[in-house]
Amino acid sequence: MDNEPRLTKNALVVVISGPSGVGKDVMIDRMIETGQIGFHFTVTATTRAPRPGEHDGVNHHFVTVDDFINMIASDELLEWAQVYGNYYGVPKKQVRDALAEGNHVVMRVDVQGAKRLRELMPEALLIFIVPPSLGVLRKHLEKRGVNSETEMKRRLSAATEEIDNSDLFDYTVMNEEDRLDDTVEKVVEIIGAEAAKGPPRNVIIK
Numbered sequence: 001m002d003n004e005p006r007l008t009k010n011a012l013v014v015v016i017s018g019p020s021g022v023g024k025d026v027m028i029d030r031m032i033e034t035g036q037i038g039f040h041f042t043v044t045a046t047t048r049a050p051r052p053g054e055h056d057g058v059n060h061h062f063v064t065v066d067d068f069i070n071m072i073a074s075d076e077l078l079e080w081a082q083v084y085g086n087y088y089g090v091p092k093k094q095v096r097d098a099l100a101e102g103n104h105v106v107m108r109v110d111v112q113g114a115k116r117l118r119e120l121m122p123e124a125l126l127i128f129i130v131p132p133s134l135g136v137l138r139k140h141l142e143k144r145g146v147n148s149e150t151e152m153k154r155r156l157s158a159a160t161e162e163i164d165n166s167d168l169f170d171y172t173v174m175n176e177e178d179r180l181d182d183t184v185e186k187v188v189e190i191i192g193a194e195a196a197k198g199p200p201r202n203v204i205i206k
Helices: 024-033 065-073 092-100 111-120 134-143 149-164 180-195
Strands: 013-017 039-041 044-046 060-062 077-083 086-091 104-108 125-130 171-174
Touching: 013 024, 013 111, 024 039, 024 104, 024 180, 044 065, 065 077, 065 086, 077 092, 077 111, 086 092, 086 111, 092 104, 104 180, 111 125, 125 180, 134 149, 171 180
Parallel strands: 013 104, 013 125, 039 104, 044 060, 125 171
Antiparallel strands: 044 086, 077 086
């Protein structure tokens, strides 16, 4: 029928970013758990050690520094960055394959990585996740094991600067405490609305 919603959509590259400790990983994990159809969630390569409950190839590709450097040298990464002493990068092949299949590609990166992706892919959809307060962010960082006051100040200072410069992003979504599903719903709604717009956001991966 003419009044039925169209099932076709424009496949988007969606960049989810925000300060360290804001809950990007938890939010992405929740999106995966809710079984979003037509989404591909990139698995980032990183040199950091797995956190409790994380699995290689699921949460991240956990690699050695030498392996990561080889990936850079062979141009396998869409973007990469060194964050708090560890390397993170997004493999190109995943993104290319998912877009070719008509799926939205969702990647979580730090703010430094998001800036680089904006330069590489101006048509990507950038969504910035913010905490309700720095106090809440501090609590999250403490749970993650940041127990040095020097390190805590460094992280909170970086978060303040990142929040102040969030105009790089197309949308800002607040991750309220104990309202994870609301945050996920807002992000999914934004992606759906942008996919329905014309002209489409065409992203080319070189």
